[in-house]
Amino acid sequence: MKTPMSLLLLFVIFTSSCQSSKVSSSNAGADSLAAVGADKDKHGCLLSAGYTWSQLRSECIRPFEQGIALHTLNTSSAYQTSAYILVDSSKNEAEVFIPEEQNSIMLNQRNATTYTNGRFTLVQDSNCWTLSLNKTALYQEKK
Template sequence: MKVIITVLSILSLSACQNNKTQSIASNDVKPQDSIQNIGGQTDEHGCYIAAGYTWSQLKNDCIRLFEDGIALENLNTTDTYHTAAYLIIDSLQKKAEIFVPSSHESILLTQQNDSTFSNGTFLLAKENFCWTISMKNTKLYQERK
């Protein structure tokens, strides 16, 4: 009788451990999926705003700019508060996406040459190994050296 109980105990413990291993090993879970259980406000694309997610047109997915983007500092020192712009570059698509505080949506730029992207209004240029966002010949944001 003790042998049967021992075998059944071992089988039940190993079954629980297998279920945990399978759920942890699943590669289909995105970081944002775990936030769904918490709740919170989402934007029109389903990105969880409170968790820092925003929609990227370039990646066609919800991203965290502070994790996936390049931060550029505000060059206008007269502002009483500091805001940053963010940048994502996709060299395969030959596009850049900028996220500036004055725009509700990100802005796509097309590559002009190795170090320049533009959409006619905004210009993204690499100067001295740092990215700079300009508008109408006025530098607005620059990557920290």
């Protein structure tokens, strides 16, 4: 009779000690974790939701929703990446969002079909946009 009672007592001690260690470890880590959705940039754009600051529009946007998609021309990479552009012909500017750059890139209109900043060039040919870096085509719109 002593054995079942001893086992019951041991079980109670064991389970209560496990629970207390879980509680203390989860509480200790809670202070060091950031709240989900708290990853805003300096403009207040919610990065985890895909928002980024647009210099052209002066607001947080999702380039993949509002921009024109350009697809990589370098197919040797293991994954596909895209660039996105916003064109505002009334302001004579274009804005480029590429994964290799942390911030968007502003381009000024050179003529009716070309925008550039000296380094990057965006050209529209046959209703299709191509983005080049130092005369090397990187991204192109698929039609």
